[in-house]
Amino acid sequence: MFFEGSEKKVEILVHNEKLSLLNDVSDAFWAELVIRCNAKILSSIRNAECKAFLLSESSLFVWDNYFLILTCGETNLVNSVEYFIEQLGVDTIKHLTYQRKNEYYAHAQPSCFGDDVKRLTKYIPGKAMRFGAMDSHHNFIFHQDNDFKAATDDKTYEIFAYQICHDASNHLTRHGLAANDIREFLKLEQLIPDFQLDDFVFQPYGYSVNAIRGRQYLTIHVTPQADSSYISFESNVNLIDLLPIILDVLKPSSFDLLCYNETQFQTLTDKSVPQDYVSQSLVQQKLTNGFLVNFANYILPTQQFTQATVFEVDGENHEL
Amino acid sequence: MFFEGSEKKVEILVHNEKLSLLNDVSDAFWAELVIRCNAKILSSIRNAECKAFLLSESSLFVWDNYFLILTCGETNLVNSVEYFIEQLGVDTIKHLTYQRKNEYYAHAQPSCFGDDVKRLTKYIPGKAMRFGAMDSHHNFIFHQDNDFKAATDDKTYEIFAYQICHDASNHLTRHGLAANDIREFLKLEQLIPDFQLDDFVFQPYGYSVNAIRGRQYLTIHVTPQADSSYISFESNVNLIDLLPIILDVLKPSSFDLLCYNETQFQTLTDKSVPQDYVSQSLVQQKLTNGFLVNFANYILPTQQFTQATVFEVDGENHEL
Numbered sequence: 001m002f003f004e005g006s007e008k009k010v011e012i013l014v015h016n017e018k019l020s021l022l023n024d025v026s027d028a029f030w031a032e033l034v035i036r037c038n039a040k041i042l043s044s045i046r047n048a049e050c051k052a053f054l055l056s057e058s059s060l061f062v063w064d065n066y067f068l069i070l071t072c073g074e075t076n077l078v079n080s081v082e083y084f085i086e087q088l089g090v091d092t093i094k095h096l097t098y099q100r101k102n103e104y105y106a107h108a109q110p111s112c113f114g115d116d117v118k119r120l121t122k123y124i125p126g127k128a129m130r131f132g133a134m135d136s137h138h139n140f141i142f143h144q145d146n147d148f149k150a151a152t153d154d155k156t157y158e159i160f161a162y163q164i165c166h167d168a169s170n171h172l173t174r175h176g177l178a179a180n181d182i183r184e185f186l187k188l189e190q191l192i193p194d195f196q197l198d199d200f201v202f203q204p205y206g207y208s209v210n211a212i213r214g215r216q217y218l219t220i221h222v223t224p225q226a227d228s229s230y231i232s233f234e235s236n237v238n239l240i241d242l243l244p245i246i247l248d249v250l251k252p253s254s255f256d257l258l259c260y261n262e263t264q265f266q267t268l269t270d271k272s273v274p275q276d277y278v279s280q281s282l283v284q285q286k287l288t289n290g291f292l293v294n295f296a297n298y299i300l301p302t303q304q305f306t307q308a309t310v311f312e313v314d315g316e317n318h319e320l
Numbered sequence: 321m322f323f324e325g326s327e328k329k330v331e332i333l334v335h336n337e338k339l340s341l342l343n344d345v346s347d348a349f350w351a352e353l354v355i356r357c358n359a360k361i362l363s364s365i366r367n368a369e370c371k372a373f374l375l376s377e378s379s380l381f382v383w384d385n386y387f388l389i390l391t392c393g394e395t396n397l398v399n400s401v402e403y404f405i406e407q408l409g410v411d412t413i414k415h416l417t418y419q420r421k422n423e424y425y426a427h428a429q430p431s432c433f434g435d436d437v438k439r440l441t442k443y444i445p446g447k448a449m450r451f452g453a454m455d456s457h458h459n460f461i462f463h464q465d466n467d468f469k470a471a472t473d474d475k476t477y478e479i480f481a482y483q484i485c486h487d488a489s490n491h492l493t494r495h496g497l498a499a500n501d502i503r504e505f506l507k508l509e510q511l512i513p514d515f516q517l518d519d520f521v522f523q524p525y526g527y528s529v530n531a532i533r534g535r536q537y538l539t540i541h542v543t544p545q546a547d548s549s550y551i552s553f554e555s556n557v558n559l560i561d562l563l564p565i566i567l568d569v570l571k572p573s574s575f576d577l578l579c580y581n582e583t584q585f586q587t588l589t590d591k592s593v594p595q596d597y598v599s600q601s602l603v604q605q606k607l608t609n610g611f612l613v614n615f616a617n618y619i620l621p622t623q624q625f626t627q628a629t630v631f632e633v634d635g636e637n638h639e640l
Binding site (some may be wrong): 002103104105106107108109111112117121125126127128129130131133134135136137141142162163227228230253254266278279280281282283284285293294295299301302303304305306307308309310311313 | 322423424425426427428429431432437441445446447448449450451453454455456457461462482483547548550573574586598599600601602603604605613614615619621622623624625626627628629630631633
């Protein structure tokens, strides 16, 4: 069955002198904020600098001066932004960035990016753009248009892997798989040693993990089913350096990289992206909020014919 | 402004001993059939064997024993199938094939392929499949499941070209462009000499042409605007042989081929697809109705970074 793994994401920095997100905001607030977009909190971990909530649809991370929420499926993440503004006031927001990946079941979504931008600009003037071609993998970004300037060391790395190899898909859809099996399969100990982990195995399959260490975080969301597999990684750890390990495990037919403030993007990808992959899209844009954004989509060319994907034709088929 | 060029297509063969589509069916019938899916007839041409109607959203071709309708935009083509069945009875249908390309503004469509299949199977039992990866260009095909077997010489060729080069996009979006300029630009005289042509230049841009000669047909639909350009070709003339001319004019960043009953697909594409392009998807499937279907998606790898696509942010922006 198809599941829309594509995420929407909001990052809100607050005026930290007015509001401490760790001290002044209760867990009940975050629970309600998550409910507003049609998700719920499954579990959480925390350290002195960060709280990480694992959600029924992806993740929420809270630091003292900002929070980050990613939601997949048919969530309406702008509802959560509206809740934040209603409860804490738009003036607490120092800077907002909203990002949305293209979907494959777009007709089932409660809104499109244009709808989201219309609602956000009722509160916050901003700029909207697309990274990647319309007819290929792409991400939309909306960001607040104010005098905020991002610090050059405020870096984010995202990997979106599609069509993972049959072995990986078979492994990750095995019945009765334990969280620990998936941690080992994804080589988490090698990728992020000494991180605190919080993970969840969905039924019949699917996996999410939040990992934190100090201010560092990594979150991975796995939609493993063959034919529509999708695995996303987001972190402030340099994922381009970890790409060879990740690609060796998943062997995706296609993957995207999206990075904020990685000035060595080309040098690092030249080193880390295997030569078998070719670039379909390469986009670089300096945003007026100071972020340098790089987006790249890579594919693995094929010479092999495969068969068509055949669907069951009945009234209850949700794949079509 | 974005326009959804992606087509839906229906081909219906009739029991020709019971019904002659050229002699027994009036132009008023076709006009109404087209209106039902939310399009209209702009003009038509005919010869002894074929009538070709140019539509506000693509094309309709009628031969004595079958018809073919392609519609783009936000049309609901299954409405037209229902009209045909209401008026002429489901028993006149010898075989039906419904095809639908993935859309980029899927949330604006009146239905998804799954909805269409549900409606079609109320009248006609059938099979549904997808050619191409979910996260890449793909086409859905639904076909009637009965004892019909396609003739081996019943061949169809489709090309879908995306992200045409800047020169082609600039040329095709020029103000005041005449149909003849576009015919020359597309090298129609070289592609299909001695065909009868019927074409239309849309405002502010966009172009459609129907071409017929005997039972042969070609139709081209041009959505030329930079950033979301899309040009489709469909014909029973061998378009793989013509591909070098077409690619030389359009230089698309990506294109797809979809062919019915071309048994030499690999040999022909090896000869006609320039080496610069690599295959992202290659699909081959023999359908139970006798058609051999090949689908291939090619991309032009890039080493060049481009800038993001920036959108105007206001309430009236329909691009988002």
